[in-house]
Amino acid sequence: MTDQKGVTVWFTGLSGAGKTTVAKKIEELLEKENFRVERLDGDIVRTYLTRDLGFSREDRDENIYRNSFVAFLLTRNGVITLCSFISPYRKARKKARKLIGNFIEVYVNAPLEVCRDRDIKGLYARAVAGEIPQFTGITDPYEHPVNPEIELRTDRETVEESAAKVISYLKDHSFIQLKL
Amino acid sequence: MTDQKGVTVWFTGLSGAGKTTVAKKIEELLEKENFRVERLDGDIVRTYLTRDLGFSREDRDENIYRNSFVAFLLTRNGVITLCSFISPYRKARKKARKLIGNFIEVYVNAPLEVCRDRDIKGLYARAVAGEIPQFTGITDPYEHPVNPEIELRTDRETVEESAAKVISYLKDHSFIQLKL
Numbered sequence A, B: 001m002t003d004q005k006g007v008t009v010w011f012t013g014l015s016g017a018g019k020t021t022v023a024k025k026i027e028e029l030l031e032k033e034n035f036r037v038e039r040l041d042g043d044i045v046r047t048y049l050t051r052d053l054g055f056s057r058e059d060r061d062e063n064i065y066r067n068s069f070v071a072f073l074l075t076r077n078g079v080i081t082l083c084s085f086i087s088p089y090r091k092a093r094k095k096a097r098k099l100i101g102n103f104i105e106v107y108v109n110a111p112l113e114v115c116r117d118r119d120i121k122g123l124y125a126r127a128v129a130g131e132i133p134q135f136t137g138i139t140d141p142y143e144h145p146v147n148p149e150i151e152l153r154t155d156r157e158t159v160e161e162s163a164a165k166v167i168s169y170l171k172d173h174s175f176i177q178l179k180l
Helices: A019-032 A057-076 A090-100 A112-118 A123-128 A159-172 B019-032 B042-046 B057-076 B090-100 B112-118 B123-128 B159-172
Strands: A007-012 A037-041 A080-084 A103-109 A150-153 B007-012 B037-041 B080-084 B103-109 B150-153
Touching (some): A007 A019, A007 A057, A007 A090, A007 A159, A019 A037, A019 A080, A019 A103, A019 A159, A057 A080, A057 B057, A090 A103, A103 A159, A112 A123, B007 B019, B007 B057, B007 B090, B019 B037, B019 B080, B019 B103, B019 B159, B037 B042, B037 B057, B057 B080, B090 B103
Parallel strands (some): A007 A080, A007 A103, A037 A080, A103 A150, B007 B080, B007 B103, B037 B080, B103 B150
């Protein structure tokens, strides 16, 4: 793949909304077509970049800040960078967009009740039990995107449908050329 | 430039040895030939990645750790990544090498007296005056590379000569093809 245009696809949404699941599906589809793709999410970066950070507003902002810088470097080197972070604050996302430039905000939207019922990592149960003091959607705010480039409704769409929406957007905006 | 092979060129040495100066010269030469190049050094990353870190051994290790991760991502996406960090500890450099893979250690060597006399940033004067408590070469150790891929003697070579050594190495090891 030559002369690939870099872009960051930024998935924001509640824990359990499906950010990483959709990003993984897109990664799989793009890698099959030999695009250079990197996926960044909490589990990946925590070991190296952000292990000192907790969940205060300050730490969350710092988390987004560091990851934005990495996404910025990858993007300007032609990498399609898939970032999955709750990133609950509008201001932090706006700052990320400004730094990165080619930035597609994807609101991974599923109602809180759906996310709570899924509770794949058992985090909502712990949050409700008061074991996690600052949990987005329960005891901490989530500021949903006002005008995202893409909105996914993961409570009504399959993972494949959600991924296809993003792929279509990338095609329509000439970030990728392929027959997917 | 298509199908570029990624590599990290890691410049280690005392403050004032010329790490950044040589890296900038190489960056200039490679960008002229349209290679994808990123340069990481303290001044660049401090704003985004490492502003919380000081100069204890622990913080220095953490600094190298975070930057290694970024260099690793860039390298595996085909970017020539020029890292200039004092990186005084062998163990941390070894860890960086292991993570990154394509890794060229460049020992930017100038005698302490030369670096101290240059004292471009006025840091040695402050360190000697006791204003900077942990300063590599003065009150903190520098573990020089035992078997670096390249050694530069910036007290005897011009910047151009030092840069040419690195460029030659990159050519000889097929990281770049060009007529520089």
